[in-house]
Amino acid sequence: MTSSLWTADEIIAATGAQCFGDGNDITGTSIDTRTIQNGDLFFALAGDARDGHDFVVNALANGAGAAMVSLSRAEGLKSAGRLFAVPGDVLEGMQKLAVAARNRAKGPVIAVTGSVGKTGTKEALKLVLSRQAPTHAxxxxxxxxxxxxxxxxxxxxxxxxGIYEIGMNHALEIVPLTKLVRPNIAIITTVAPVHLEFFKSIADIADAKAEIFEGIEAGGTVILPMDSPYFERLKMHASASRAGRILSFGEGEKADIRAIRIDTTSEYSDVVVSVFGREISYRIGSPGKHVALNSLAVLAAVFAASGNVDDAADALIDLVPPAGRGERLILGSEKAPFLLVDESYNANPASMRAALANLGMVDLSGKGRRIAVLGAMGELGPQGPELHKELAQSIIESGVNLVFAAGSLMKNLVDALPENIVAAYAESSEGLIESLNATVQAHDAVMVKGSLSSKMGLIVSSLKERHGVVGSSAMHGSTLGQP
Structure with a gap:
């Protein structure tokens, strides 16, 4: 039997809801009827395009244990099933239940933000801490x-x-979220030129990321990237907060958790770090120097949470990139394979350069080509054209043989590249599908990346459908020339 998540009395006490109808304890929560599970509490959130109240009947018919609705809409929905009707907005009701959830936390709560790497860092923390105690992320x-x-x-x-990722693309968005999470440990992975459409400078982005400290519990720990040019600015914000300790990570000599050596391949990274002067060596099952550097923040958080740092380091060998964030698949056939690196979920200048560097490390044994399929990066404001153009240097340095580019901003990159490298350009990702599928050959390495708005996932899906998935790259080793 699925364990109880919330009783009716707990929901009523937390939200001030009126309960209509009977039922069992709630075993999960959801806002999406497409993925609703038996026993879930469905929150009927009102959005710009859709109102969740229009889906309450469907949610309850599909097994939801109850729905949280606005009291003003409850009368017309009572016949559908059990309701928790809140006096105000349903989002406010969900936030109140979130506060109750935070109040019953048994151990350290960790919040992660940053321009790049927050999801990967959150996933790494989930991996290593779940092997030490019950972990939610x-x-x-x-x-x-x-x-x-x-x-x-x-x-x-x-x-x-508890591990919670906190994002933003405008100032003051982090403040209410960090006050809900109330972290004991707050991590900023890095500050980079992301969301420049909404900020005057990168320094302003640093200030917005530092909002995470406004919710930190008294005496909590802040973890900052020492190698960032905005380290001192972030440290100033942290010092003005209720935090009791500031830890640093990076390659700098003064970092509390310092990278002594990072050896990267296209499949993994070997890392030697100093944790307050004590040397630890470990392997990360996910490639990239940026991943290795963020692993230092992970170890810093485990240290701050009084976990076992050595066990956490050992667990990182099992860290693999998820779909859309660096997942590596072998497509084609056993005799004629090619590598697909799926980075299609999102992109910004820093993550683009990191992905291109990883593509440059793939061992093709002289039999294949490095192919970069790139979609436009969003929310860069007036600097967008120049930031796209600047990727040309990274492409050349990484030994990329062919570039497929989509989106009007990517035209700036195309114009900056040698003509022999540009395979195709299109206004949309759909416009690249046919030419890419016709071009890819055995032993190639194809990396697909772009902002979510550029819909590069369509290209990934097409490659999988046309050529078939043989397995993960780990099954075939790092050399595509030896299937």
Whole structure:
């Protein structure tokens, strides 16, 4: 039997809801009728395009244990099943239940933000801490005004470690979220030129990321990237907060958790670090220097949470990139394979350069080509054209043989590249599908990346459908020339 997440009395006490109808304890929470599970509490959130109240009947018919609705809409929905009717907005009701969830936390709560790497860092923390105690973490990138409170409401009763990703693209968006999470440990992975459409400078982005400290519990720990040019600025914000300790990570000599050596391949990274002067060596099952550097923040958080740092380091060998965030698949056939690196979920200048560097490390044994399939990067404001153009240097340095580019901003990159490298350009990702499928050959390495708005996932799906998935790259080793 699925364990109880919320009783009716707990929901009523937390939200001030009126309950209509009877039923069992709630075993999960959801805002999406497409993925509703038996026993879930469905939150009927009102959005710009859709109102969740229009889906309450469907949610209850599909097995939801109850629905949280606005009291003003309850009368017309009573016949559908059990309701928790809140006096105000349903989002506010969900936030109140999130507060109750935070209040019953048994161990350290960790919040992660940053321009790049917050989801990967959250996933790494989930991996290593779940092997030490019951751990709950955000799924996917549930890091906004509804994702954070929804994740909090899903925390099982026995949760010891809680890990919450917090995102933003405007100033003051992090403040209400960090005050819900109330972290004991707050991590900023890095500050980079992301969302420049909404900020005057990168320094302003740093200030917005530092909002995470406004919710930190008294005496909590802040973990900052020492190698960032904005380290001192972030440290100033942290020092003005209720935090009791500031830890640093990076390659700098003064970092508390310092990288002594990072050896990267296209499949993994070997890392030697100093944790307050004590040397630890480990392997990360996910490639990239940026992943290795963020692993230092992971170890810093485990240290701050009084976990076992050595066990956490050993567990990182099992860290693999998820779909859309660096997942590596072998397509084609056993005799004629090619590598697909799926980075299609999102992109910004820093993550683009990191992905291109990883593509440059793939061992093709002289038989294949490095192919970069790139979609436009969003929310860069007036600097967008130049930031796209600047990727040309990274492409050349990484030894990329062919570039397929989509989106009007990517035209700036295309114009900056040698003509022999440009395979195709299109206004949309759909416009690249046929030419890419006709071009890819055995032993090639194809990396697909772009902002979510560029819909590069369509290209990934097409490659999988046309050529078939043989397995993960780990099954075939790092050399595509030796299938």
């Amino acid at each position: 955000s799924v996917a990138s549930y890091n906004n005004h509804w994702g954070v409170p929804l994740t909090l409401t899903r925390a099982p009763r026995d949760t010891f470690y």
